[in-house]
Amino acid sequence: MTTLTGHGLAVELPRGWDGAIFRRDPDPQERAAGGRETPVVHAANFPLPSDRGDFGSGAVEIMGRSGVLVCLVEYESASATTALFARRGLPRAIAPDDYATHTLQRPMAGQGGVQMFFHERDRAFCLYVVIGSHRRRRILAPVADGLLQGLRIT
Amino acid sequence: MTALVVALAVVVALLTVLVVGLLRAHAEVLKALHELGLDDVLDPAVEGMRIRTRPGVARPRATGTRQGHDIVGSSVDGGAVQVAVVGVEHLTLVAFLSSGCLTCGTFWEAFADPGRRQLPGVDTRLVIVTKGPEAESPSRLAQLAPPGVTTVASSVAWDDYDVPVSPYFLLVDGVSGTIVGEGAAASWNQVRDLLGQAMADSGLTPDGRRSPASEATGVARDQRIDEELARAGIRPGDPRLFLPSAETETETRS
Structure with a gap:
């Protein structure tokens, strides 16, 4: 098991998982408001393509039915006190029935996803998890939970 | 009886000629290799450059399975x-x-x-x-x-x-x-x-x-078996790989 660290984040990657911690460019609206680069964590149990969006566009198109993609995207710390990020702490487990087919950033047939906003250590985050088959969510949700157990905000 | 002895003598003589010919051919090969400066090829005790490559070209690795890494x-x-x-x-x-x-x-x-x-x-x-x-x-x-x-x-x-x-x-x-x-x-x-x-x-x-x-033969089969055993937590030398002898079994039962 390898631990990737960077930008105040760490993720333990199980055998066979790809992972990356990098900084994302703020979109023009964020930049105009003084936004800066913020970190992103990607982890997947399938090969992550080099060209992909913060919420996994480019990756979800190639994931198979057993695929799991976890994205942790940080927002400006000023957002941490807003209502959207009111939830406290990184979720460590996601119930299978919390996954839905209509919550996908990029709708793909058969896939399921879940999006949760929260704050931790005065930092604001969005956790976004995609599973390759919504019908297999009872099998795949624990796989995602296994990754979440090793995700840390330091 | 005389004919049989004569026939056997002829066969032995032919075989002798054949063996002498083979030994002579072998000696000529050795001599040719020696003249080319390749004595090391024949000596398993000599380590090192058996195969020479052009400058800048990597030498072949020793044979054997190497593991990959993330x-x-x-x-x-x-x-x-x-x-x-x-x-x-x-x-x-x-x-x-x-x-x-x-x-x-x-x-x-x-x-x-x-x-x-x-x-x-x-x-x-x-x-x-x-x-x-x-x-x-x-x-x-x-x-x-x-x-x-x-x-x-x-x-x-x-x-x-x-x-x-x-x-x-x-x-x-x-x-x-x-x-x-x-x-x-x-x-x-x-x-x-x-x-x-x-x-x-x-x-x-x-x-x-x-x-x-x-899958059915060779290295791939060996690798597959090793992988399946490893997944079951059985490594080389694990006692479960060895069937108990009849003697041991008897002792255990008694």
């Missing part, structure tokens, strides 16, 4: 990255390149063209690995890194794979976690030919699957 390093944008190479279902072609070597330029260009970077196997993944930021210019790598190809800067990976020279290529079977083929070449076509041959030698079909024949 690649951990930094991406061209400076982030931390891990590329899983073992414990996955696909083959990974790891291309060790540098920004400075002339031959590497051929491969940077070839990989930048999606039409030219046809890989052996159906779902083979290409990963370019350069040395880390202490040995390579990050800005130069950012210019060279081909769009659509995972590029990782990792000196650790160079050490893990014991890379002798750049450019250097390794094909790793993610299922067995072993290196299927490796070598250096001057052009992408040469690399593809070498890797195709290595796949065939390892019992992999051209699409990267294990051939039915290799």
Whole structure:
């Protein structure tokens, strides 16, 4: 098991998982408001393509039915006190029935996803998890939970 | 009776002539090798350069199975990255390149063209690995890194794979976690030919699957058995691999 660290984040990657911690460019609206680069964590149990969006566009198109993609995207710390990020702490487990087919950033047939906003250590985050088959969510949700157990905000 | 003795004498005489002829031919071969300065070929005690390669060309490695390693390093944008190479279902072609070597330029260009970077196997993944930021210019790598190809800067990976020279290529079977083929070449076509041959030698079909024949026999079968035992927590030397002898069984029962 390898631990990737960077930008105040760490993720333990199980055998066979790809992972990356990098900084994302703020979109023009964020930049105009003084936004800066913020970190992103990607982890997947399938090969992550080099060209992909913060919420996994480019990756979800190639994931198979057993695929799991976890994205942790940080927002400006000023957002941490807003209502959207009111939830406290990184979720460590996601119930299978919390996954839905209509919550996908990029709708793909058969896939399921879940999006949760929260704050931790005065930092604001969005956790976004995609599973390759919504019908297999009872099998795949624990796989995602296994990754979440090793995700840390330091 | 006399005829039988005569016949036997003739056969013995013929065999003697044959053996003398073979010994003489063998002596001539030895003499010729000696004149060529290749005495070491015949002496198993002599270590070292049995095969000489041209300067700049990596020497073949010793035979035997080598294990692959996941690649951990930094991406061209400076982030931390891990590329899983073992414990996955696909083959990974790891291309060790540098920004400075002339031959590497051929491969940077070839990989930048999606039409030219046809890989052996159906779902083979290409990963370019350069040395880390202490040995390579990050800005130069950012210019060279081909769009659509995972590029990782990792000196650790160079050490893990014991890379002798750049450019250097390794094909790793993610299922067995072993290196299927490796070598250096001057052009992408040469690399593809070498890797195709290595796949065939390892019992992999051209699409990267294990051939039915290799599953049933040979190295691939041994690897498969080892993998299945390892998954069950049984390693070499595990007592469960050895059936109890009748004597031991009797003692246990009594």
